[in-house]
Amino acid sequence: MNKRFKGQGSSLFVEHDKIILSHGKNKQLTSKSKPEIEIFYSDLDRLVLDKPGLFSGYCYFLRKGYEIDSMKKTDIMVDEYAITLAFFPQYKQFLKAQELINQHIIRARQENPNKNVKKDNQRKLVSELLDNSDKNIEFKGYSGSICVSARSVIIKYKPILHRGGKGSKSIDIGRISSISISKPSITSGKIQIFYEGFSSRGYRSLNEEPNEIAITNINHYNQMVEAKELIETLQAYYTSEGLSLQQVVDSSPADEIRKYKSLLDDGIISEEEFENKKQELLR
Incomplete structure (x- = not known):
């Protein structure tokens, strides 16, 4: 069952496999945020909560591979991965959201312990x-x-x-x-x-x-x-395929086919996708 938590001008939706941050028009206009942000639990590191007092606090959804230690509070507040918490009741609600989301994060890590998101x-x-x-x-x-x-x-x-x-x-x-x-x-x-x-x-x-x-x-x-x-x-991909900078610019259809064959061998694309692309390049 999906749950909704309301912040100041934004809402958090907690689903089975991901969370959705839904931003209102004010945040979209002032900080150029997207209307909705999806974050899968496998991508999420943790929630960072800042309690409101004289000034608003926030809930920041920190993704794996990112950090906010060097960021100013004003920058964090306008980040599209943050929800503003203007009042203490909102903060209390997001403490509950944090507890619920932590359970989902633990489950995602157990299912994919070595995943580099x-x-x-x-x-x-x-x-x-x-x-x-x-x-x-x-x-x-x-x-x-x-x-x-x-x-x-x-x-x-x-x-x-x-x-x-x-x-x-x-x-x-x-x-x-x-x-x-x-x-x-x-x-x-x-x-x-x-x-x-x-x-x-x-x-x-x-x-x-x-x-x-x-x-x-x-x-x-x-x-x-x-x-x-x-x-x-x-x-880095082109370099790993042994292509020089000039070859990347001037490569032939045969070079393209070799690259797609590599993707097929690595299991990234299917046999059907490889054959379709091969026929397209040979036309």
């Missing part, structure tokens, strides 16, 4: 991208977004908000040399993608560089961290 999620995304050349995954920032596909990264610039780029820019995965991310604080943070042939305008330019997207809150930052990890996982 973060890496498994990245591998799953890589598999989805490799299986569908038209698919891309979008990660949103303040002045634009980053779309990752199996072969390329597209930086999409928001009109007016991005002062250095127009439309979009496509970068081959194999030409990306490094990615840096800075957290927003007093000033905006940003993600920068450095690639072969990139030339900076120099520090005197008032415009953003075409290789960067501004980050203004913790939710933007979290999304861009996920984008960076996905791109690096794709690059």
Whole structure:
């Protein structure tokens, strides 16, 4: 039986295999949170509770592989993985939720004791991208977004908000040399993608560089961290397959088939999926 716990402007739904954080319009507007966040118990590390007093507290749903020790309380409060607790009765309700969720977490760990959730999620995304050349995954920032596909990264610039780029820019995965991310604080943070042939305008330019997207809150930052990890996982995959950077850019249908055969051998895709993809590449 599903249970609901109400916070300030957000609700927690506890189900058999996962929890759902449902955020109201106010949090969506002020912190750019998604309307709903799903977290499976196998992904969840623990709940972090902060008791309300003169100021509101929170319940933070900490996922495996993440930490909040270095985060300011104001950043935690606007994170889409947090629910605000404005009053003590709400805090008491979430203590009960914590007890219930801890039972589900223990059960999930007993069923999958060696599961590396973060890496498994990245591998799953890589598999989805490799299986569908038209698919891309979008990660949103303040002045634009980053779309990752199996072969390329597209930086999409928001009109007016991005002062250095127009439309979009496509970068081959194999030409990306490094990615840096800075957290927003007093000033905006940003993600920068450095690639072969990139030339900076120099520090005197008032415009953003075409290789960067501004980050203004913790939710933007979290999304861009996920984008960076996905791109690096794709690059690691190509390297493990013995492909150089140039081969990633210029690989032939035969190279693609070999990669899908590797996914078949590893049990990531089925025989039928492999044959379908093979026929598609040979057309």
